[in-house]
Every structure is written in structure tokens, then in C-alpha cells.
Amino acid sequence: xxxxxxxxxxxxxxxxxxxxxxxxxxxxxxxxxxxxxxxxxxxxxxxxxxxxxxxxxxxxxxxxxxxxxxxxxxxxxxxxxxxxxxxxxxxxxxxxxxxxxxxxxxxxxxxxxxxxxxxxxxxxxxxxxxxxxxxxxxxxxxxxxxxxxxxxxxxxxxxxxxxxxxxxxxxxxxxxxxxxxxxxxxxxxxxxxxxxx
Amino acid sequence: xxxxxxxxxxxxxxxxxxxxxxxxxxxxxxxxxxxxxxxxxxxxxxxxxxxxxxxxxxxxxxxxxxxxxxxxxxxxxxxxxxxxxxxxxxxxxxxxxxxxxxxxxxxxxxxxxxxxxxxxxxxxxxxxxxxxxxxxxxxxxxxxxxxxxxxxxxxxxxxxxxxxxxxxxxxxxxxxxxxxxxxxxxxxxxxxxxxxxxxxxxxxxxxxxxxxxxxxxxxxxxxxxxxxxx
Numbered sequence: 001x002x003x004x005x006x007x008x009x010x011x012x013x014x015x016x017x018x019x020x021x022x023x024x025x026x027x028x029x030x031x032x033x034x035x036x037x038x039x040x041x042x043x044x045x046x047x048x049x050x051x052x053x054x055x056x057x058x059x060x061x062x063x064x065x066x067x068x069x070x071x072x073x074x075x076x077x078x079x080x081x082x083x084x085x086x087x088x089x090x091x092x093x094x095x096x097x098x099x100x101x102x103x104x105x106x107x108x109x110x111x112x113x114x115x116x117x118x119x120x121x122x123x124x125x126x127x128x129x130x131x132x133x134x135x136x137x138x139x140x141x142x143x144x145x146x147x148x149x150x151x152x153x154x155x156x157x158x159x160x161x162x163x164x165x166x167x168x169x170x171x172x173x174x175x176x177x178x179x180x181x182x183x184x185x186x187x188x189x190x191x192x193x194x195x196x197x
Numbered sequence: 198x199x200x201x202x203x204x205x206x207x208x209x210x211x212x213x214x215x216x217x218x219x220x221x222x223x224x225x226x227x228x229x230x231x232x233x234x235x236x237x238x239x240x241x242x243x244x245x246x247x248x249x250x251x252x253x254x255x256x257x258x259x260x261x262x263x264x265x266x267x268x269x270x271x272x273x274x275x276x277x278x279x280x281x282x283x284x285x286x287x288x289x290x291x292x293x294x295x296x297x298x299x300x301x302x303x304x305x306x307x308x309x310x311x312x313x314x315x316x317x318x319x320x321x322x323x324x325x326x327x328x329x330x331x332x333x334x335x336x337x338x339x340x341x342x343x344x345x346x347x348x349x350x351x352x353x354x355x356x357x358x359x360x361x362x363x364x365x366x367x368x369x370x371x372x373x374x375x376x377x378x379x380x381x382x383x384x385x386x387x388x389x390x391x392x393x394x395x396x397x398x399x400x401x402x403x404x405x406x407x408x409x410x411x412x413x414x415x416x417x418x419x420x421x422x423x424x425x426x427x
Contacts, residue, residue, distance in 0.1 A: 001236050003255060046233050063245060066267050067233035073261050 001039075002074045005032050006081030013088055021092050023111040029085070032078050039075040043068050090119060097124050098139055101185050140181040150180045152187065153195040221303055222253040225268040256303065263310050272311050273297070276304060281319055288326025292349040300351045327354065335361035 009028050016022045046068040050057050053064075093116055096104060102124055109117065131138055158170040163182045170176070175195050186192045227250050231237075235244035238252045246252065251271075254262070262268035275297040283291050293300045304320040327350075334344045335358045350358065 002234075002258065007255070042233050049232075061229075063230040063232040066229050066231035066265075067245065069265065069267070070231055070234045070237070070258070070262075073258060077257060 001035055002070070003077040003081070005035055006078040009085050010081045013085055019092065019095070021089065021096070021108060021111050024089070024113045024116070026113075029082065032082055036075055036078050036082075039071045039078070043071040043075065046071070089116065093120050094123055096120065097127060098142075099188055101139070101189060102128075137181065140184045142184075145180050148180055149177055150183050151175060151177050151195040152183050152192045154192050156191045158186070158191055221256050221273075221297065221299065223256050223259040223273055223307070224251060224253050224271040225259050225262060226251050226271065227262075227268045229267050231267070256306070260306070260310070270307065270310050272313050272316070273303070273307070275300065276307075276313075276316055276319065284319070284323050284326065288323055289330050289346060290349070291323075293323075293351045293354075294349060298352045301353050328357075331358050332361070334358075336365055 005028065009025065009032055012022065012025060012028070046064045047057065050060055050062075050064050050068075055062070093112065096108070097120065100108075104120070112120070127138070153175050154170045154172055157172045160167050160169050163178060168176060168178075170192075183192060187194065227246050227248055230245060230248045232245040234246055235241045237254060238246045238250055241247070241250070259268065259270050263270055280291070280296065297303060301320055301324060304316060308316045308320070330346060331350070331354055334346070347355070347358070
């Protein structure tokens with residue numbers, strides 16, 4: 001009560017590795033929501049008591065008033081913790097589209113709730129409709145390139161991929177010289193790495 | 198309940214929601230009685246906190262109560278005479294993290310609210326005493342080594358240290374002309390910065406004639422003259 005569980009939720013967010021999504025803590029989230037309801041009940045009962053005593057609700061400063069204030073403050077604090085949790089997770093999910101591409105690895109999808117997956121899909125769709133309207137891929141060249149071509153070494157077996165107008169067989173540990181904009185999404189997903197020679 | 202614009206403004210502040218002092222409990226003395234909040238005071242038999250009761254609450258609640266003149270705040274023990282004497286003796290050796298990980302932030306927020314007017318000066322002196330070492334060690338040390346004083350630093354000091362280290366690593370990478378595309382960190386695949394990996398062996402540079410010669414990782418200069426007749 002009194003904001004302790006809310007703080008725990010936010011602490012969980014802060015203690016994870018920077019920028020990494022953790023699983024959504026449904027239990028703690030629900031507990032904090034229940035606490036909010038509890039505070040609201042207490043708050044309204046104290047207000048009722050003030051009215052029942054015939055005192056002016058806006059100007060009284062008695063023991064009931066201060067109790068109500070404390071419940072109100074705890075409620076606001078809990079609400080802020082909940083919204084901060086959701087907002088920071090939403091930010092991480094948005095950045096996932098830019099860094100990891102349209103398709104998310106299974107282990108990350110398992111950490112998101114259903115509504116977060118919907119959010120990701122809609123954000124992705126909005127981005128793609130904009131990119132196709134402008135006819136430009138915004139998610140490549142995040143680092144200003146010095147050279148349009150890049151040497152890459154394949155880490156995971158990808159198989160045959162159509163890049164540009166050629167079909168290239170991407171076998172593990174093979175080195176290729178590719179166009180940077182083609183290679184960038186694959187490097188970002190961790191399937192290839194830059195080969196420095 | 199909230200209008201759209203208000204919720205948008207709220208959302209902007211969540212990104213910077215620094216939850217300092219979450220666990221930090223501050224001792225307050227209630228100047229009024231408060232009904233219905235008995236859970237705050239473990240020693241209370243009724244469901245209320247009596248005037249004059251001394252209880253520990255979280256910092257944000259203490260601040261709100263102080264602003265409404267419902268409670269007065271006692272100086273936390275991290276800022277007492279014992280700590281002050283230790284800091285005067287040798288600021289760099291004092292383990293502030295075990296006392297209070299958010300020493301500076303809690304200190305400057307509480308300074309206007311307690312009776313002790315020397316608190317601000319004390320915090321400033323502590324920081325001045327410790328900052329020199331952080332600055333020199335973060336820019337100079339070899340990157341694999343972890344300095345001994347690191348576990349004694351507060352969260353704010355650790356952030357400064359990390360920021361300086363990261364900027365040195367970025368500078369050295371830029372100096373060597375290494376700019377690499379990396380796998381997205383959000384997917385969890387981390388690689389050590391290229392400087393740390395190269396410290397494990399000499400950095401080699403390919404000359405135009407195909408030879409490999411070692412170069413200094415700090416200055417990028419050749420460590421030996423490739424044209425010397427050995």
C-alpha cells in the first residue's frame with residue numbers, strides 16, 4: 001500500500017538491462033491496480049464522513065481530511081507508476097521495429113502482452129504505409145555510410161536470399177560483398193556481421 | 198478521465214521518471230492526526246496516525262506532507278555528524294553507496310525541507326572531493342580494469358563514470374576509423390567494443406602493399422617502421 005508496490009514495478013523496469021524488454025509482470029500490475037481501488041474506497045468513505053459531520057468539504061482540515069489526502073496521493077503515485085511502466089515498454093517496442101525489423105524473434109514476442117503485440121503491428125503498419133507512400137526505406141543507413149558496399153560474414157545459416165536482382169546463397173561463415181542497404185537489416189537482426197578483413 | 202492533451206503531457210514526463218528514493222524511507226513527525234491511514238504506522242492500534250507520531254515514510258509522501266504542513270522531516274542518518282567527519286577526513290574512501298545510493302539527489306531535495314542549513318554545503322563539498330578521482334580514472338584507466346573505488350560510488354557518480362568511459366571508447370573507435378554496423382542491442386546480442394577486443398592482441402593495419410603492421414591502439418601510429426631493414 002501507499003505506493004510501495006508501484007515503486008517495485010518501476011524498479012523492475014529500471015533494473016533490467018538497458019533497452020531490453022522483460023516479460024510483462026501481470027501479477028504486480030494487477031496488485032497495483034487493486035491497491036488503487038482500495039485507496040479510492042478509503043478516500044470516498046473519509047469524504048462521506050466529513051459530509052456526514054456537516055463540515056465544509058473544501059475547507060476542513062481535520063484528521064479525516066489528512067487521511068483522505070494521503071490516500072489520494074498514494075492513488076496518484078500508483079497511477080503514475082503504472083503509466084510510466086506502460087509508456088517505457090511502449091517506447092522499447094517502438095524501437096524494436098526500427099532495429100529488429102518487421103518480424104520479431106519468438107523469445108521477444110513471448111515477453112509482450114497481447115495488446116503490446118497489437119501496438120507493435122499497428123506501429124509497423126503505419127511506418128510501412130508511410131515508407132511506401134514516400135518510396136524510401138527509413139530503417140536503413142542509421143549510421144551514415146562511407147561506402148555503398150559492405151563486406152559481410154554470415155553467422156547463421158540463412159540459405160538462398162534474393163537481394164537486388166541476384167539470388168545469393170548465404171551459407172554460414174561465408175564472406176560476401178553486398179549493398180549496404182540490403183545487408184543492414186540482416187546485420188541488425190544478428191544474422192550477419194561486418195567483415196573487417 | 199484525462200483529456201487527450203493532458204495525457205500526452207503526462208506521457209512526456211514518464212520517460213524521465215527518475216524513481217530516486219523509492220526505497221528511501223525518511224523519518225517524519227506528524228504535526229496533525231490523520232484518520233484511515235493506520236497502515237503507515239506499525240505501532241498504531243487504531244486506524245489512524247496520531248499527532249506527534251514519528252514514522253518512516255517514502256520520500257515522495259514526506260515531501261507532500263511537508264508542503265501541506267502536515268509533517269516535519271527529520272534529517273536522515275546518512276547526513277549526520279559521523280558521515281560528515283568521515284567525508285572531511287577522506288572523501289574518496291567513504292562508501293556512500295551502502296549508506297544511500299541516491300545520496301546527492303536525496304540530499305538536494307531534502308535540503309530546503311529540514312532544519313539543518315549546512316546540508317547543501319556538505320553535499321557540495323562531498324561531491325567536490327570525490328569528483329577529481331572519478332574524472333581522472335574514467336578517462337585514463339585501461340578499459341578492462343575495474344577501479345577499486347567503483348563499488349563506493351553513488352548512482353549519480355556511477356552514471357558520470359560510465360558516461361566518461363563510453364565517450365573515451367567512442368573517441369578511440371573514431372580515431373582508428375572503425376565504424377561498424379552492429380546487431381541490435383535490444384535483441385540481446387552484445388559485443389565488446391572493438392577497443393576492448395583489440396587490447397587482447399596488437400592492432401594490425403594493412404598497408405597498400407598487402408603487409409600487416411602493428412599500430413598503436415591509442416594513437417594509430419605505426420609501432421615499427423615498415424621500411425626498416427631488419
